Amino acid sequence: MQALEGIRVVEMAGLAPVPYCGMILADFGADVVRVDRVGSRSADFLARGKRSVAVDLKKPEGVETVLRLADKADVLIEPFRPGVMERLGLGPEVAQDRNPKLVYGRLTGFGQQGPYASMAGHDINYIATSGVLSTIGRKGEKPLAPINLVGDFAGGGMLCAMGIAFALLERAKSGRGQIVDAAMVDGAAHLATFLFKFRAFGAWNDERGTNLLDSGSPFYDTYETADGGHMAVGALEPQFYAAFLQGLGLADADLPAQMDRSGWPTLRQRFTEVFKSKTRDEWTAIFDGTDACTTPVLGLGEAAEHPHNAARDTLVVASDGHTEPAPAPRLSRTPGKAGDKRPEAGEHTREVLADFGFSDSEIDALEAAKAVA
Numbered sequence: 001m002q003a004l005e006g007i008r009v010v011e012m013a014g015l016a017p018v019p020y021c022g023m024i025l026a027d028f029g030a031d032v033v034r035v036d037r038v039g040s041r042s043a044d045f046l047a048r049g050k051r052s053v054a055v056d057l058k059k060p061e062g063v064e065t066v067l068r069l070a071d072k073a074d075v076l077i078e079p080f081r082p083g084v085m086e087r088l089g090l091g092p093e094v095a096q097d098r099n100p101k102l103v104y105g106r107l108t109g110f111g112q113q114g115p116y117a118s119m120a121g122h123d124i125n126y127i128a129t130s131g132v133l134s135t136i137g138r139k140g141e142k143p144l145a146p147i148n149l150v151g152d153f154a155g156g157g158m159l160c161a162m163g164i165a166f167a168l169l170e171r172a173k174s175g176r177g178q179i180v181d182a183a184m185v186d187g188a189a190h191l192a193t194f195l196f197k198f199r200a201f202g203a204w205n206d207e208r209g210t211n212l213l214d215s216g217s218p219f220y221d222t223y224e225t226a227d228g229g230h231m232a233v234g235a236l237e238p239q240f241y242a243a244f245l246q247g248l249g250l251a252d253a254d255l256p257a258q259m260d261r262s263g264w265p266t267l268r269q270r271f272t273e274v275f276k277s278k279t280r281d282e283w284t285a286i287f288d289g290t291d292a293c294t295t296p297v298l299g300l301g302e303a304a305e306h307p308h309n310a311a312r313d314t315l316v317v318a319s320d321g322h323t324e325p326a327p328a329p330r331l332s333r334t335p336g337k338a339g340d341k342r343p344e345a346g347e348h349t350r351e352v353l354a355d356f357g358f359s360d361s362e363i364d365a366l367e368a369a370k371a372v373a
Contacts, residue, residue, distance in 0.1 A: 049339020
């Protein structure tokens, strides 16, 4: 038994955020059906555990097919700019009129309303608009885009999945679905709530790279080792900082006080020199098992082999032989499970349509009309 077993999800094919949202739901037992374009080639690396139907939304029969899927679904997720689903005849007014219990997830960059709502953008634009991008980078340098994890995945896909879970929970009481407006700008800003709070109380500077947690402090940063590797240091609290100095062999050294900002350049220079004296593995052996909050910076290809990750099965081997993260978080009674494979576009068209109540003759007619494939 899994937490979302029995929940049916229709996912309109898209890039990154929506597939990630659907993957989270599939990991925890939902039957996620991805609606692909007829003739498309699947490039969705986040499709584990899903099924795929291929539908031509330019044909009225294709639109009606998706509506019939939504009639029997609990959730629909769509990745398009505002108004696209409405122009297709698949907007929430139509879908929820037919199925009042439907939770309709709308995952966009700028949201359903506002001056930017119809503009194109990517993760970097959304986190820039949220204020978050301005905080990332070193002192005196331009803002640094942190890949696309903050907007697309954390602020977008993950919070959309959470909103869908909230809506499903509420539906159990009201019997009615609702629209989830998941904007990546909103999500990125929400992830930075503590920064907005810190700034309001004078505990955070607008100048990048000068704060406690943004590489401003020498005891919350990364350092290069003798072999070109790196160690991550997060020795904030006094007792952890003391253990850190002990590991470096600097416990008795004449150093500036930890929180004396005027002495931070001196500390940084000293730490840099010491870290360069040993390899990453040598430093790892010194700090493992201590409270120094100092750990090796692992590459993606190394993470699965680390003893801690291996002990917890943090990463698993998929059926295609590649390593990928296991479902998270972990539930004690109804844990998530990574699906066995990623579907090709249209791989399950007949199977899914039959499961959703289409007769063989109806499916044959749709195929003949090239509305599905």
